[in-house]
Amino acid sequence: MDASLSTIPPPDGLLIRVEHLTKVYKLGDFEVHALRGISVEVKQGEFLAIMGASGSGKSTFMNILGCLDIPSKGNYFLEDVDVSRLSRDELARIRNTKIGFVFQGFNLLSRTSAIENVELPLLYCSTSNKVRHQKAISALERVGLGDRIHHYPNQLSGGQQQRVSLARALVNDPKIVLADEPTGNLDSRTSIEVIGIFQQLNRHGITIILVTHNPEIAQFANRHVNFRDGKIKSDQINPNPKSAVEVLKNLPPENPEDEL
Amino acid sequence: MKVVNILVSSFRALLRNKMRSFLTMLGIIIGVGAVIAMLAIGQGAEYSVKEQISALGTNVLIIFPGTQQQGGVRVSAGSATTLTENDAQAIMNECPAVRYISPGTRAGGQIIAGNLNWATGIEGTGADYLTIRQWPIAYGDFYTEQDVKGATKVCVLGKTVADNLFPDGTLVGQNIRIRNVPFKVIGVLSKKGQDPMGHDQDDTILAPYTTVKKRLTWYPYLRQILVSAASVADIPVAQNQISELLRMRHKIARYDQDDFSIRNQADIVATATATTKILTILLASIASVSLLVGGIGIMNIMLVSVTERTREIGIRMSVGARSKDILAQFLVEALVLSLLGGFIGIAFGIIASTLISDLAKWPSIVTAFSIILSFGFSIAVGIFFGFYPARKAAMLNPIDALRYE
Ligand SMILES: Nc1ncnc2c1ncn2[C@@H]1O[C@H](COP(=O)(O)OP(=O)(O)OP(=O)(O)O)[C@@H](O)[C@H]1O
Ligand SMILES: [Mg+2]
Secondary structure (H helix, E strand, C coil): CHHHHCCCCCCCCEEEEEEEEEEEEEECCEEEEEEEEEEEEEECCCEEEEEECCCCCHHHHHHHHCCCCCCCEEEEEECCEEHHHCCHHHHHHHHHHCEEEECCCCCCCCCCCHHHHHHHHHHCCCCCHHHHHHHHHHHHHHCCCCCCCCCCHHHCCHHHHHHHHHHHHHCCCCCEEEEECCCCCCCHHHHHHHHHHHHHHHHCCCEEEEECCCHHHHCCCCEEEEEECCEEEEEEECCCCCCHHHHHHHCCCCCCCCCC | CCHHHHHHHHHHHHHHCHHHHHHHHHHHHHHHHHHHHHHHHHHHHHHHHHHHHHCCCCCEEEEEECCCCCCCCCCCHHHCCCCCHHHHHHHHHHCCCEEEEEEEEEEEEEEEECCEEEEEEEEEECCCHHHHHCCCEEEECCCCHHHHHHCCCEEEECHHHHHHHCCCCCCCCCEEEECCEEEEEEEEECCCCECCCCCECCCEEEEEHHHHHHHHHCCCCCCEEEEEECCCCHHHHHHHHHHHHHHHHCCCCCCCCCCEEEEEHHHHHHHHHHHHHHHHHHHHHHHHHHHHHHHHHHHHHHHHHHHHCHHHHHHHHHCCCCHHHHHHHHHHHHHHHHHHHHHHHHHHHHHHHHHHHHHHCCCCCCCHHHHHHHHHHHHHHHHHHHHHHHHHHHCCCHHHHHHCC
């Protein structure tokens, strides 16, 4: 299993292939069709923005991509591995090594310092204490939080907490970072700063799939997928995505209270 | 996940809720402490019973009249019709493995000395009684073979009787009246303490069995014959010789039962310790109920903890924790609680049993066995009661755990 998981991506760079994915939630005798047949392919190195009305199935889709949930029907191939055939433990291993997840609500462990939150994924794969520590520090430095490593979540601003969760997502060098409304709780400036980090990661070859309600944010992605009623309504390439660095330069100077 | 890391995160989780962790542990502490203390007290009782029985004297055999099957040390009086002085004489003459012999009978009654009186038992014995029982005289003399043959009215007082009848002390040579028969006091026994049944062995009067028979009971047979074998190795030999001799003298047919019984030290110790063993088991099982209750406390808290930390479980799963990692984490938390509780409980139990034995003047013995037992018990409690909540946590679906409110 491990061997096939670590294969080099196919020559065409295809990372994710999803075919006729459906998800039905059963609530008593009542059925909710959250996904009604999603088929999509994502190549290595893409920066994908998923948009759509509330309840259109975006989060459901992301959770399946992140191996947190399983589809009712359809196939999901990650690097040509049929994920739907994997056991619980194998799914855990994929979450651990291939995928980094960033949630709208951060999902950090409270009363646990930033560095320990970031170290969490490394606890579940064999890493020496020293390497784990170093990796966590460098991940926090990558998101610009090198000076906050011993702070607790309740001592950090929303933007900083989201950076911690981003650092946690990338500490294990994932192939993909999945972000479900990562900027939903942030002001526009902080949002753009966080998106900047995504863009930077993307330039290093990490595939990014991001859910957002904000069309401004979607402008930073190079592909737009629109969901409606559990189906894909449109799927377009964004020919000239914005650069977060450029946008930040043109914004008025930073609010001194918001010390990022 | 590495064991060290699991331990670290378990300790953190428990320290986060110090008060709750402590209260949970308290159940185990009390349980283990109670088991240790109860075992210590039970085993102390067992030990002191053994001590007291061996104080009866070594190499001692006691022959009782009547068939004796019930396992009690003392025979019921109803069947006491078959031992005679001639039997005793024959044993002395014909059993080479027997060294000393003391025929015995018994009476009870009111004893009067001057204007004081005291009710107690009068033990009629032979002249070798104290030699057999290895019971020294404190002062005065013991009666001789001549006194026994002549049925003289002399007696020796136990310490308790002496203290009650002669508070001033000077008593050798004084006269007392036992059921209106005058006896001359010739000596006082050294203090012996309680026997295994809790009787005060010093609350007794010894007199020649011939005198007791002739003056007090008028009962023609012996209640018992006390015999000492030449050595410990001779005990079974003596027992066989006596048995054969008595069967012959009592004309008992080949397959018929003995009409007497011979008990040796080992028998008496076995019977008496069997009783105290039951006591120990009883005490310990009552105590282990509290250990069980402590275990249920752990389970309760772990279940609450799993519910409370469902999101944490979801977060851990979302970054790659497998079911067994979660299982291990919660199981280790339960184990840490029960082990820590076990350690403290052992200390608590040792202190408690020392206190009890000091206050109740009752010996207590904490054995390695009882420590290992209760420690093992608390590990088992931790695993047993920790497993269900831990498994419940481990079997959660990642997304359900993450979404849990
Ligand atoms: N656990 C669940 N049980 C039942 N129904 C669910 C569950 N999760 C989602 N749904 C339903 O599935 C549909 C899609 O939900 P989903 O969370 O994917 O929407 P979304 O596109 O992420 O919406 P939003 O933009 O508001 O986050 C909704 O109608 C929702 O009610
Ligand atoms: Mg959503």
